[in-house]
Amino acid sequence: MQVTETLNEGLKRGYTITVTSAELDAKVQEKLLEAQPEVEIKGFRKGKVPLAILKKQFGQRMMGDAMQEAIDGAMKDHFDKSGDRPALQPEVKMVGGETWKEGQDVVVEMTYDALPPIPEIDAGKIKLDRLIVKAEAAAVDEALANLAATAQSFDDRKKGAKAKDGDQVVIDFKGSVDGELFEGGSGDDYPLVLGSNSFIPGFEAQLVGAKVGDEVSVNVTFPEAYGAKHLAGKAAVFACTIKAVKEPKPAEVDDELAKKYGAEDLAALKAQIAERLEAEYKGAARAVLKRSLLDQLDGMVKFDLPANLVEAEAAQIAHQLYHEEHPEDHGHNHGEIETTDEHKALAERRVRLGLLLAEIGRKAEVTVSDAEMTQAVLAAARQYPGQERQFFEFVQKNPQMQQQLRAPIFEDKVVDHIVALAKVKDKDVSKEDLQKAVEALDEM
Structure with a gap:
């Protein structure tokens, strides 16, 4: 088996993999010998079917399996030796596939964009403000009034x-x-x-x-x-x-209202509201802190990006924005959507940060547990009331959907890992200041 480099420009790689006919025949023979003890054909006892008959009956299928195993093995060996990690699934094409005949060598062309080397970052140089907002009495009273209006x-x-x-x-x-x-x-x-x-x-x-x-x-x-x-x-x-x-x-703001919402009395309801408000503030403050962290990371590193990843991300951004601007168009028959320089710039940022966070998480051995995945699937299933079982089965059979659910959990855990190493200062602010900071996120 021979692997020959045909392209090495930037992150683009190309190789020709040649599997000789002799190697294929040897693999087919090996597979037939493995299967022989379990095969039973009319006229022959189990395990006594001659190899020539086995090859005649099963040889073509064995040849396909042997060919696939040989190519997969060559690719794995190449990546193990080179250390390359493809950004996306390599494109593999058999040369002369339509005219190939048994007895000929198999020649395959493999191309891919390699993931770039990711520079180290010093998390200790990152400075972040964690905005802290307390649930003031006025905010609790406002929430109580809204509950009373709902219960009117x-x-x-x-x-x-x-x-x-x-x-x-x-x-x-x-x-x-x-x-x-x-x-x-x-x-x-x-x-x-x-x-x-x-x-x-x-x-x-x-x-x-x-x-x-x-x-x-x-x-x-x-x-x-x-x-x-x-x-x-x-x-x-x-x-x-x-x-x-x-x-x-409007309902009276009293103990009876509190009991309607599952609290023992008005004081307990106020405590629950204050807790919920502070949880909301904490979530909003985290979004602000995360954006600040990503902005700083984006400014700290520069490296070559796989073109195919950037193109795919830019196309996804353009498609998403099109549907946000045309909510009446629920289908996908709108033809190709042209990507702009703005889409590409945003795609480059997302790809750069995605690769950086993935590398930091890999080195820090950040993982997503089965329990965390189960919680993510349960949360997503709630969007399909009455179809939860079908959704679970869909996720189990769909690796791409599993990755979509796993990715944000992994990213948040990596963010937590970096924040733990960064210089973080708690900063007390008003609800209005937090709101302005959140609104500023949408303007960026």
């Missing part, structure tokens, strides 16, 4: 009162398009909170000012991106009968 009830307004924004109206309605009622467009005794935007845009505003007993014709147009395609963009009329007009009545 509605009481009938006095007879003849007109509905206001925020009121609940109980209605019967029948919707029609071009004079024809449509399926799903009717309802009885439906409680609708005006201003909740739970109905088609423009619907609720036309009920403001209505009184009990009024008959109101609501004229609306279904959005172009409406889920039911036969209604999308169509003008519709809803015949509504107002059966009740109710004003909101």
